[in-house]
Amino acid sequence: MDAPGKQMIVLQLFASAGWGGGEQYVYDLTERLLKEGYGVRLLSRESGIIRRKTAALGVPLVQLPLRSRFGPCSVLKVKRLIDSEGVGVVHTHQFKDTFIALFARALSRRRPKVVFTRHLVRPAKTNFLYSYLYRRTDRIVFVSHLAKDVFLSAAPKIDARKVAVVHNAIPVAVPHRTRDVSFRERYGIASGTAVIAYAGRLHPEKGVEVLLDAAALLKEEDFVLLVAGCGTPLYERELRDRVRAAGLEGKVVFTGFVDDVPSLIREADLGVVPTVAREAFGLTVLEFMQAGKAVITTDNGAQPEFVDSGVNGILVPPADPQTLADAMRRLVEEPALRERLGEAARKKAEEDLSYEAFFRKITAIYRDRE
Numbered sequence: 001m002d003a004p005g006k007q008m009i010v011l012q013l014f015a016s017a018g019w020g021g022g023e024q025y026v027y028d029l030t031e032r033l034l035k036e037g038y039g040v041r042l043l044s045r046e047s048g049i050i051r052r053k054t055a056a057l058g059v060p061l062v063q064l065p066l067r068s069r070f071g072p073c074s075v076l077k078v079k080r081l082i083d084s085e086g087v088g089v090v091h092t093h094q095f096k097d098t099f100i101a102l103f104a105r106a107l108s109r110r111r112p113k114v115v116f117t118r119h120l121v122r123p124a125k126t127n128f129l130y131s132y133l134y135r136r137t138d139r140i141v142f143v144s145h146l147a148k149d150v151f152l153s154a155a156p157k158i159d160a161r162k163v164a165v166v167h168n169a170i171p172v173a174v175p176h177r178t179r180d181v182s183f184r185e186r187y188g189i190a191s192g193t194a195v196i197a198y199a200g201r202l203h204p205e206k207g208v209e210v211l212l213d214a215a216a217l218l219k220e221e222d223f224v225l226l227v228a229g230c231g232t233p234l235y236e237r238e239l240r241d242r243v244r245a246a247g248l249e250g251k252v253v254f255t256g257f258v259d260d261v262p263s264l265i266r267e268a269d270l271g272v273v274p275t276v277a278r279e280a281f282g283l284t285v286l287e288f289m290q291a292g293k294a295v296i297t298t299d300n301g302a303q304p305e306f307v308d309s310g311v312n313g314i315l316v317p318p319a320d321p322q323t324l325a326d327a328m329r330r331l332v333e334e335p336a337l338r339e340r341l342g343e344a345a346r347k348k349a350e351e352d353l354s355y356e357a358f359f360r361k362i363t364a365i366y367r368d369r370e
Helices: 021-035 048-057 072-085 095-107 128-136 145-152 208-216 233-246 261-267 283-290 321-333 335-352 355-366
Strands: 009-014 039-045 061-064 089-092 113-118 139-142 163-165 194-199 223-228 252-256 270-273 294-298 314-316
Touching: 009 021, 009 072, 009 095, 021 039, 021 048, 021 355, 039 048, 039 072, 048 061, 061 072, 072 095, 089 095, 095 113, 095 128, 113 145, 113 355, 139 145, 139 355, 145 163, 194 208, 194 261, 194 283, 194 321, 208 223, 208 233, 208 321, 223 261, 233 252, 261 283, 270 283, 270 321, 283 294, 283 335, 294 321, 294 335, 314 321, 321 335
Parallel strands: 009 039, 009 089, 039 061, 089 113, 113 139, 139 163, 194 223, 194 270, 223 252, 270 294, 294 314
Antiparallel strands: none
């Protein structure tokens, strides 16, 4: 570890080639670390989207194949980076990253701490290779209690003192300052019509089909559902066909990619996050809560750890269009309830899920302070 008062250099190592919640986690954390005087280096797989997305950070980005946990080229380059940059912490985000970090450290003249954040809800692997990883990794951080409990259900040999839960968080989003036309104006939505927003990938595990089926049960209600996000051309076509078959033209609008999601969320009357897969945390839910919006989400992931149904949001079972439709109808018809849930959601986000608290906990782990 670095001497007190010396700038700590953190290497963020992530082996993914796409951009999702884990990569945004790295981006937000890097931005805050830089603001607080830490040095940061980024190391990812070879990926154009990661290079484009991280360019604004202004920090060195090294891209390697990172296709194998034993790749000698990647291990040696990480080792050289640790030595040349004086890295004090290597923060990893996948098993593959962590193996590479541990093998590189074994060859290095420095002894950086290796911190592994687990972003998924899956049981631990328990063969001898993974036992080595658990033994050598300094800290394993889970983004929710659910992620930790499912992981430990496989009874891996891990020193309990290495394990921590640090709930995910996101910096408070700032809408773009210059918007010529609001979403309501762009899509011709009347002032009294409730705007329901979905923001995320268009993928079967996200429950978009369930959301459309629920909307089909509410055709008599005065609402417009804005579906913001992209998927494969085939899946997007299937969703549009579903809308046409249900007679929902005019009720459902596919916006495509939205570069100003904070504005979309703030202009919406309520949000729906209908995921059918178990979420390790659910950052989109938190985005709606931060904005003071009533949000409906499913109860099969970590969402019950921060959504108290009927108090600061509404929880429904996954893949249940009727129950989801009932919750949507209630919020469309009761503006006062939307406002009450939204204010309670904002308070929960500010008091218990702030980025300040998240950042303090992560940097305490970096510096060995609880």
